[in-house]
Amino acid sequence: MSLRGAAVRVGGRTLWSGVDLTVATGEFTAVLGPNGVGKSTLVKVLLGLLPAAAGEVRVLGGAPGAHNGAVGYLPQRRSFDACVRIRGVDVVRLGLDGDQWGIPVPGLGRAKRRAARERVAEVVELVGASGYAHRPIGQCSGGEQQRLLIAQALIRRPQILLLDEPLDSLDLPNQSAIAALLGRICHQEGVSVVMVAHDVNPILHHLDRVVYIAEGGALAGTPAEVITSETLTRLYRTPVEVLRTSGGRLVVVGQPEAPALHSDRHAGHGTGGGHAAGL
């Protein structure tokens, strides 16, 4: 994926401009930055849901959206209500043929149904969800639901996996487990992972590249290049300290927390109301 001199405008406002970025194949990239700078909007541009206002954006050698069959997408977290009866495996299967729901697929014979079942089982195994995938998804924990949604995004064997804050509202052990899972999907399965995140700590260990969006532009580099006290303090406009543990791992301290009602800030998109108060 590449952006050259790219800019984006929403609601008559330029969020960022002059952005030059490249995400190479097989890399684990985090998109970070303060609330409201346009991280989710970047994901929408990469999916072709929103046109760039200037510059050039290419995804898998084509215009954004042209190869979405090879892009898995996990939108910002929605949790399933406890009363949702659909099983985890059925949610995963929707990633394969959910877009054909209600329309009979001619010639979908027994062999194809078996292949689909096998692919569901394979991807459920990959994300470590076999133990609960046959339960109603509403009865799975937040971390379990997230694994099943990642399986859904992976079922078509995408080359790129785009995730919008997949660790949001998970507890710390689940954040680490999902981060490790995504690291494995990237580095062992060869899927390029691009993930919007608020807290870099759970993923820091797995990252190849960091993109910070702030001050109307973007800054990219390796974690060692970008994650420094000086750079983060400047970008977040608040004191942020980067410490190195005795094991050599970086820890970011003082990074602004995501507000508790995070998903509410997105409820008003497109309606002109609702989310500005949370920024």
Ligand SMILES: Nc1ncnc2c1ncn2[C@@H]1O[C@H](COP(=O)(O)OP(=O)(O)OP(=O)(O)O)[C@@H](O)[C@H]1O
């Ligand atoms: N459809 C829209 N119409 C008008 N404004 C929009 C629209 N979509 C997003 N915005 C605004 O664009 C800005 C960036 O939104 P975006 O969701 O990309 O930010 P973000 O960096 O992902 O924020 P957060 O960290 O809070 O998730 C916000 O100020 C938001 O209010």
